[in-house]
Every structure is written in structure tokens, then in C-alpha cells.
Amino acid sequence: MGPVITALEKLQAIERDLSQVRRRKKARMRAVKAQEARIEKHKLERDSLHQTAIERRKQADDLELTLRQNEEHIDKLRVTLNAAKTNKEYAALLTQINTQKADNAKFEEQALKVLGEVDGLKAQVAETDKHIEQEESRLTEINAGSAEEIEKLDTMLTKLQTQRDEAAGALPESILALFDRLSGQYDGEALAKVEVSGRRAPYTYTCGGCFMSLNAEHANALRTRDEVRQCDNCQRILYIDPSEG
Ligand SMILES: [Zn+2]
Structure with a gap:
């Protein structure tokens, strides 16, 4: 085996190491990105839950307002009832009051149901907030670990790059160009x-x-x-x- 093939084999060994270190660096950086994406997803979820809670709360307020207005109306009807002149008038007012009362019972039930939903949504928001906090501290850990690891990998890359330049210097330019093209095509092989x-x-x-x-x-x-x-x-x-x- 002659010097050209020997130099190529040496270059290939270095190139293989370079590819591996580059892959490790990429994986590290991907882990940070994945964690950031996870947090972003939780935040969107949280905002959507919060928004729904606000809408439900407004719905409950509207129901309570209607309820209050209806009760005032009932009070007025009662006053009229007490002043009723005939049995017929009395009976008609009583029916009206009872109908209004039945409606109010429905409104009240609905308002309570919606308020229950608001409580449920609030609990979900709090749960999601806790989740986000956990994921954020996890991201801090990943970032710290990655920074250290990436620095180490960068040092390795610089060292390998120097070795590669040396090995490449032993080869004619055209052969080196061929090697580089194939190396890119076959992931360092x-x-x-x-x-x-x-x-x-x-x-x-x-x-x-x-x-x-x-x-x-x-x-x-x-x-x-x-x-x-x-x-x-x-x-x-x-x-x-x-x-x-
Ligand atoms: Zn082949």
C-alpha cells in the first residue's frame, strides 16, 4: 500500500471521528430545541384554558344579572298581587310569579354549573403553570449540561480539524477534492x-x-x-x- 492510499485511510479515520462528534453536537442542540418546544406547547395550552375560563366567568355573570333582574320583577309582581282586586286578577298574577320562579330556578342551576366549570378551568390553569415551571427548570438543567458538553465537543472538533488539515496536506488537491465530495455524500465514509x-x-x-x-x-x-x-x-x-x- 502506497502513501496516497495510506494518507486517505488516515484522513478517513479522522473524518469518521469528525462526523461522530458533529452528530453528538447536533443531538445536544436538538435536545434544547425539543425542550423549548415542549414549554411553548404548554404555554399555548395554558393561555387557551385561561381564555375559556374568562369567557365562562362572563357567561356566569350574565346569568346572575338576569337572575337578579327577574327577582326584582317577582318582587314587583308580589306587590301587585297584594293589591289585586279580583280573584281572576290574583290567579293570573300568581301564575306569572310561579312561571318566573321556575325560570329563575333554571337560571340559577345553569349559573352554578358554569361557575363549577370556571373552577375546573382555574384548577387546570394552575396545574399547567406548575407543569411549565417544572419544564423550565428542566430546560435550565439541559442548557447547563449542554453548554458544558457542547464546549467539550467544540474543543474536540477543533483538534480533529487540525489533524484533518495535516492529513489533507499530504494529498494532491484533486484527490482531496474527490475525498471531500464522497465524504459529504457518505457521512464521512x-x-x-x-x-x-x-x-x-x-x-x-x-x-x-x-x-x-x-x-x-x-x-x-x-x-x-x-x-x-x-x-x-x-x-x-x-x-x-x-x-x-
Ligand atoms: Zn461500492
Whole structure:
């Protein structure tokens, strides 16, 4: 194995570490975002409950107002009743009073029901507030832990980047460009090992990246020359373990 393939393998090992550290950093940042979204959802829920409680309260107030007005009306009817001149007039007023009373009983029942709903909604708002508080302290924890972890990961990234620059310096520009393109495409895995199978010649060869079969020509060339050869299917740069096949 020649210096070009050796340098590429080294670069690939660094690139793999870089990808892994970048993934860890991304996951950390996602955890913060997810927690923020969770809190936002609770806050929307809370606002909606609060709004409904205000509307119900207003409804209960309206019912109570109607109730009071009706009671005043009943009082007036009673005064008229006491001054009734005939039995017929008396009976008519009494019916009116009783009807009004029956209506009021319904209004009262309704108002109590709505007030009960208001209490229930208030309890839900308080519960949600407690929830938000818990989630916010959880966010503080996540943020603190993440800041520390992200700082550590950033240090690792800087170190790996320096190593990567060094390793990249050993390669011709065109090969490096090819490596970078493939590395981006295959998440840091620009190289693929030629897998050799069979006990004796003719051996069969497959690409360790995409598992498609490879011509023996690739393997023969890689054993004798320090050459960049790519899988015909996935285009990954091939390398071979000289002890195999
Ligand atoms: Zn392949």
C-alpha cells in the first residue's frame, strides 16, 4: 500500500471521528430545541384554558344579572298581587310569579354549573403553570449540561480539524477534492474496503461500501500500485488489505 492510499485511510479515520462528534453536537442542540418546544406547547395550552375560563366567568355573570333582574320583577309582581282586586286578577298574577320562579330556578342551576366549570378551568390553569415551571427548570438543567458538553465537543472538533488539515496536506488537491465530495455524500465514509472471498484463486471481490461485486482488475491494481480507484457502483475510493487474497 502506497502513501496516497495510506494518507486517505488516515484522513478517513479522522473524518469518521469528525462526523461522530458533529452528530453528538447536533443531538445536544436538538435536545434544547425539543425542550423549548415542549414549554411553548404548554404555554399555548395554558393561555387557551385561561381564555375559556374568562369567557365562562362572563357567561356566569350574565346569568346572575338576569337572575337578579327577574327577582326584582317577582318582587314587583308580589306587590301587585297584594293589591289585586279580583280573584281572576290574583290567579293570573300568581301564575306569572310561579312561571318566573321556575325560570329563575333554571337560571340559577345553569349559573352554578358554569361557575363549577370556571373552577375546573382555574384548577387546570394552575396545574399547567406548575407543569411549565417544572419544564423550565428542566430546560435550565439541559442548557447547563449542554453548554458544558457542547464546549467539550467544540474543543474536540477543533483538534480533529487540525489533524484533518495535516492529513489533507499530504494529498494532491484533486484527490482531496474527490475525498471531500464522497465524504459529504457518505457521512464521512469516502473509502470502502475491497472484501475478498474464496479459499483460492479465482477469488471474488465485493465493495465493502455498497456490497456490489468488483472486477479482479481493481484488486490486482490496488495490490501493485498506489492508485486511486473507485467502486464502479457507489464511487467510493477502494483500498485493500494486502494480507487478504
Ligand atoms: Zn461500492
